[in-house]
Amino acid sequence: MNKPSLLSPTLIRFNLWEKIRAWRVGIPIFLFMGLPCYMMLISVIDSTEPELAAKNVWHIYDNASIYFLLAYLFISDGLLTGRPTGEPETLNLLFTRPITRTCYVLSKFFCGFIGSSVVLLISAAMTLGIATTLGITENPIDSHFILSIFLNSLIFSSFYVCLHAMPSMLGLIAYLFFSGCQTVGDIMSIGYSQNAPTFFKHVKDAILFFNYWFGDVFPSTVDFSLIASSFYACTELVVVYLSNLSLFLFFAIFMLSIREFSYGAD
Amino acid sequence: MSIITVDNLSKHFRRAKVKAVQDVSFSVEPGEIFGLIGPNGAGKTTIMACLLALIKPSSGQIKIDGKSPYDFEVKPLIGFLPERPCYNRWMTIHQFLTYHHMLSGRPSQEREKDIKEALEAVELEVDPKKRRVKELSRGMLQRVGLAQAVIGRPRIVFLDEPTSGMDPLGFIMIRKMLLRFKEQGITAVVNSHHLLEVEKVCDRIAFMRGGKIEHLGGMDSFAVQGQDTTLSWLPLADRNADVIKESLVSLAQKHDCTIIDASLDSAKVSSPDKEHLASFIQELVKNEFLIYESKSERRELVDLFLNKSDKADKSDKSDKSDINE
Numbered sequence A: 001m002n003k004p005s006l007l008s009p010t011l012i013r014f015n016l017w018e019k020i021r022a023w024r025v026g027i028p029i030f031l032f033m034g035l036p037c038y039m040m041l042i043s044v045i046d047s048t049e050p051e052l053a054a055k056n057v058w059h060i061y062d063n064a065s066i067y068f069l070l071a072y073l074f075i076s077d078g079l080l081t082g083r084p085t086g087e088p089e090t091l092n093l094l095f096t097r098p099i100t101r102t103c104y105v106l107s108k109f110f111c112g113f114i115g116s117s118v119v120l121l122i123s124a125a126m127t128l129g130i131a132t133t134l135g136i137t138e139n140p141i142d143s144h145f146i147l148s149i150f151l152n153s154l155i156f157s158s159f160y161v162c163l164h165a166m167p168s169m170l171g172l173i174a175y176l177f178f179s180g181c182q183t184v185g186d187i188m189s190i191g192y193s194q195n196a197p198t199f200f201k202h203v204k205d206a207i208l209f210f211n212y213w214f215g216d217v218f219p220s221t222v223d224f225s226l227i228a229s230s231f232y233a234c235t236e237l238v239v240v241y242l243s244n245l246s247l248f249l250f251f252a253i254f255m256l257s258i259r260e261f262s263y264g265a266d
Numbered sequence B: 001m002s003i004i005t006v007d008n009l010s011k012h013f014r015r016a017k018v019k020a021v022q023d024v025s026f027s028v029e030p031g032e033i034f035g036l037i038g039p040n041g042a043g044k045t046t047i048m049a050c051l052l053a054l055i056k057p058s059s060g061q062i063k064i065d066g067k068s069p070y071d072f073e074v075k076p077l078i079g080f081l082p083e084r085p086c087y088n089r090w091m092t093i094h095q096f097l098t099y100h101h102m103l104s105g106r107p108s109q110e111r112e113k114d115i116k117e118a119l120e121a122v123e124l125e126v127d128p129k130k131r132r133v134k135e136l137s138r139g140m141l142q143r144v145g146l147a148q149a150v151i152g153r154p155r156i157v158f159l160d161e162p163t164s165g166m167d168p169l170g171f172i173m174i175r176k177m178l179l180r181f182k183e184q185g186i187t188a189v190v191n192s193h194h195l196l197e198v199e200k201v202c203d204r205i206a207f208m209r210g211g212k213i214e215h216l217g218g219m220d221s222f223a224v225q226g227q228d229t230t231l232s233w234l235p236l237a238d239r240n241a242d243v244i245k246e247s248l249v250s251l252a253q254k255h256d257c258t259i260i261d262a263s264l265d266s267a268k269v270s271s272p273d274k275e276h277l278a279s280f281i282q283e284l285v286k287n288e289f290l291i292y293e294s295k296s297e298r299r300e301l302v303d304l305f306l307n308k309s310d311k312a313d314k315s316d317k318s319d320k321s322d323i324n325e
Helices: A009-021 A023-046 A050-062 A064-075 A088-094 A101-133 A143-165 A168-182 A185-192 A198-217 A224-229 A235-258 B044-051 B093-103 B108-121 B138-150 B168-184 B195-201 B219-223 B241-254 B274-286 B300-322
Strands: B004-013 B018-028 B033-037 B059-064 B078-081 B156-160 B187-191 B204-209 B212-218 B227-233 B258-262 B266-271 B291-297
Touching: A009 A023, A009 A064, A009 A101, A009 B093, A023 A050, A023 A064, A023 A101, A050 A101, A050 A143, A064 A101, A064 A143, A101 A143, A101 A235, A143 A224, A143 A235, A224 A235, B004 B044, B018 B044, B018 B059, B018 B204, B018 B212, B033 B044, B033 B168, B044 B059, B044 B156, B044 B187, B078 B138, B093 B108, B093 B138, B108 B138, B138 B156, B138 B168, B168 B187, B168 B195, B212 B219, B227 B274, B241 B258, B241 B274, B266 B274, B274 B291
Parallel strands: B033 B187, B033 B204, B078 B156, B156 B187
Antiparallel strands: B004 B018, B004 B059, B204 B212, B227 B266, B227 B291, B258 B266
């Protein structure tokens, strides 16, 4: 007899292995892996200060968008179906099978975490190979770097799975809001100027207000070496990280549990 | 013991302010083919969604095999064909069936055999490893959906509009499949607009309108709602058409029957039940009508559907807010 489990091997197999076999996901993942290598190659060869150029390339592994996009690739079916929201209507059929909604959320989260981590670790290993070949001796790959990749994959997978569990429109709005927050810097800088139009000043104030109260809810990348160097100094960072991780997962499970899957209900 | 029991089920969609299902009760016996019919917006799909634990009832109780539909042990017992074929379009047919076979918890060593049998049952003649779900026509999608519904070898199958998008061969295939369910003791709940298909295979039918069950019973119970019969007799040399029609009408009235159409040697009669028809025929024989043929038209379900739907149309404006699916 089947018993409820926390992770579904079927969902994990289809979201990791079967998905990568499809070219629509396989090619972007391959590009994600190869991009830092290419950047390393070009920037080091082209630069007068190769060590500095190489150092800049390694910053790609701190980029929030990279983690977010990788979580999207492994959690959503968007790229496979050509629809940004994927296929939320397949949940209707899925939940008639012996699978709990908690298991669905945790399996998707697990896929996002494992998928993103493995892709970035392979990518980092390849980039390290290129850098070493080019004679760069100072490379940041150590246990802290690897742990940072794991921590960032965890938080961004939980964030994306939370968006994924919402009804399509709500998820899309939250996604646009997140994207907006990532690109809001330019508008902010206009607002700070003394000669800026009043509108931009109000926008700046609104963003600052939002950032003060809710800014911590949106994930940003963490650097494990910071935490390791002074754990007590980074207590706030650790608390925010852990509370966000649990909040995203809890919210995803809660949203999916209260959702009704019928034509008149979503 | 009933395998499905529904007691006073109601479902109100608060945001849309509609009462989709109101105080519905019925039960389904093991191995029974149970039909849910009714016009659009009658609440059939909502009932099915409640049975599958996809939506929460506002009130009432549902038991499947003695357990709540939310019980994890109920899930392996059921198979479901949704009305809208919203499947994982990027998968091949084989991947899609493998996916649902794994989800249903069937042993992996039986996977290929189960997939082969399911595809044979739905008579799908394409290469399942090459064709993707998104490349299939509506009828083929329906067949894949049916294969998916039976892949986990369920004891209860819920079919929402199984003939939707199907060609005549597909109709026959579904009928064969339902008959096979009967042989194997599998319970099926069929929600359909195709009345002939329902009439031929269902053991019992619930007719729904406005979120309520208006009639529930076996096909015989629908027959008592009235039937049309065409009677033929040898030509009566001594009477003309007008005289024949007059005597037919007066005799029919005596037995609560109605003459729909009449000619020199035949008439179409509508009777409230079999007894009234029999007494009317007896009366005709007494009046020297040499009847040699009687053809009953089993259109009771269609008539019921049309009559009720007409009523629904008329009352639609007044209680439109109560009807939703």
